[in-house]
Amino acid sequence: MRVKLGPIFGLLTAVMIFLMYRGTLDSVDYYFQDRVMQQESDVDTRIAIIAIDDQSLLDLGAWPWSRSAHAMLVDMLSEGKPAVIAFDVTFPAPTEDTEADAQFVDAVSRAGNVVLPVYGTFPPFAGRGLMEAEAISEPFAELKEAAAATGHINTIPDRDNVVRSTLYQFRYGDSVVDSFAWTIYRMFMEKNGENAEPDKLRLDDFGRFHIDYTNEPGQFEAIPYTAVLSGEVPADYFTDRIVLVGPYATGFKDEYYTPMSAKTAMYGVEIHANIIQSLLDERMKSKLDWRWDALIMALLAALSYGLFRKLWLGFAIGGTALAAAALLFGGRYLYQSGIILSTGYAVLLLGACILFAIIYRYVSERLERRRVTNIFGRYVAPQVVDEILKSGDEGLRLGGTRRELTVLFVDIRGFTPLSEKAEPEEVVGILNEYLELAANCIFQYGGTLDKFIGDAAMAIYNAPLLLENHAVKAVETAWAMKEASSGLQRRLQEKYGLSVSFGIGIHTGPAVFGNIGSRARMDYTAIGDTVNTAARLESISKPGQIILSQSVYEKVKDRAIAAPLGEAKVKGKEQGIAIYELEGLK
Known part of the structure; x- marks a missing residue:
């Protein structure tokens, strides 16, 4: 259960009233009494x-x-x-x-x-x-x-x-x-x-x-x-x-x-x-009964609470400070009228309210950030969540940025035959296990999980955060997926007599990324020919095959072992593109 600011202020007020009753912080009260109330006058x-x-x-x-x-x-x-x-x-x-x-x-x-x-x-x-x-x-x-x-x-x-x-x-x-x-x-x-x-x-x-x-x-x-x-x-x-x-x-x-x-x-x-x-001079003074001091402190704490609930933090702090100044001015006026007000305890209370309100606001924002990250991060990549939280409303505006990206598409091969043999609940469990494996590999190498598309996933590298050697990171991700899936493949083969594997396509090129869609429903994604090409390469990959485009190969050839497959004709392109099959890492 989340702690509210009101009970915190109430507890602070109760503690300060108790300390005032016991006289624990009288030295602070004396300080304000001496500096604010006592005034010089002519000697008789x-x-x-x-x-x-x-x-x-x-x-x-x-x-x-x-x-x-x-x-x-x-x-x-x-x-x-x-x-x-x-x-x-x-x-x-x-x-x-x-x-x-x-x-x-x-x-x-x-x-x-x-x-x-x-x-x-x-x-x-x-x-x-x-x-x-x-x-x-x-x-x-x-x-x-x-x-x-x-x-x-x-x-x-x-x-x-x-x-x-x-x-x-x-x-x-x-x-x-x-x-x-x-x-x-x-x-x-x-x-x-x-x-x-x-x-x-x-x-x-x-x-x-x-x-x-x-x-x-x-x-x-x-x-x-x-x-x-x-x-x-x-x-x-x-x-x-x-x-x-x-x-x-x-x-x-x-x-x-x-x-x-x-x-x-x-x-x-x-x-x-x-x-x-x-x-x-008949300048007689008497201390105000502690119950009245307690009532004044309670009212000031309630005022401060209202300010922190309704106003921006800076204005609330300023309003509370003004309340403290008004209290001191009122204490000086009352002193001239013969009443000594415990301004020190009230000022301490308002100071404590400001301090705890700042701490409360900071902790609340951190907890809210964590909650949003945990919830929102289940739907989009953590990097996207961080970017939106960091940029605030700016991060939720429609628009895009052009940048060179590496795009990876991965799909599960053999999933349809398996779904016909297994129960629906088992199918969902197998799908979730594969997709979680894919997501973990993407995050491990700094990629952004753009979306799940049925039994496929799309990842982008170099957005929203800049990533050095983004093509290499994408290739390392693909190879990690292939190696990590071997255990799951064996279990499915033993249980159902069928197995599934990944088909992966990777392409590097310019693309636009950002918030795409409408104000009512937007998606943080990348669009452009680079994305389409990566999707086409994944579609022509065989089970367990990782296909790289020429642009990717040129960037990773010092790190990867890849065999040329010649040119491939992909849907949507008039000319064929040179492709390579990833066989390992150096």
Whole structure:
């Protein structure tokens, strides 16, 4: 039973939906999501980063710095009245310099708007819902009490180590810890007389929300830490702004890859800035339910199937490619509307449809070619089948080509008496055996079996394929027939007391070959005096005799042993022709 293209597309769709459900090829989906959906926009000037950068490390020495430096920074910033000051640096324990610790605690307490980070530790595998931490790292007790708020800085990259979402909350014991960025955003909104509405967050099954990044790394304003301490940047520069203080050097190992840049990592403090801006701009995104993605893929596969069924292969491929482009364009539009579409899986599906359609078309054509060759080859020579298949419609047009051909006619001598003694079924079997023997010999030496005519056969050489030494090939065919028929002759003699043998005539000369007949019924054959002469030579041959014309003899005399028989008068010719009897091969 022949496999249809529809079930193939259906199976591809089912497999791709299963892989999407399992998340097996999420890396491909992420690729299209990052390249097509994420778009650059202007950074929010309400957010400023104070960078613990290489220059500051040169000025203040190796990390960690004395906490008196942090106290001085907080006091200087407070003079400018920023909306929020947030440290993306942990302070889990007091230092040996208790005076510096106290200075820092006092400065944080006086500022009243400092957010400090906490960090949770989670089990290796987390279930859906609100995640629970096994342990937590917080600021030491006095500093935590002095801070206006704390928020977690846990970063959870996707499987390809790219940060695309952030954890909103997690549970630790009886308390719920909000994220660092959300806490900063909430405080900023409250300072401006507005409310932060968590209901607007579009959380996934693990309590994460998507980060709609603003730009590539390094786009937010980053002011060296020491530039603020030295007064180079005045405090009023930060008035009513969100001030993030965090590492901005590679030695801190606080760098992550983001959708905006697959080669350049972004510092953690800048990721927090991107999260805060997406919250300020209310650019909330949520992933489309996988069932809708599955429905879209099924519809696209059905569209592709329709194209490949109705259109030429090239147009179908182009139409499917256009469908993929429309999908990407639609995915980008939906992303701007807050919906994340799994375009990667759909593009993979359409690509697989194109690939399998090409393979299917190729295999189908090969199988059809084989089927036609097997069926058609029972009626005409395999060379003719190949020529027609190769030339397509051109090969089925009426017309002919003139060329020098060698034509061989073979007939069974003694068949009529045998048919009178044998049963009809036996007669047919004997006839088929002889004709199959003749056909095999013709094919063995590159001839084209033109037709069977009752108990006779006609073969041509040098058409449709060019054949070197075509006259020699015809003579070799005739001799092979004579030798191969001896076994069959003995069996018939023993069974019926009668035998049959071949009578063969061969002639070389110009002839026209091609599709001869009408549009309704045509025959691939050769016509002309050369064909008629070969037929006449066969008609005058005796049982077991192979007669060659003069033109054939001249071409094969170096290969064949032939005895001259003089001139023969053949029907349809006024003058006799010189003939020879083939006696063997050299």
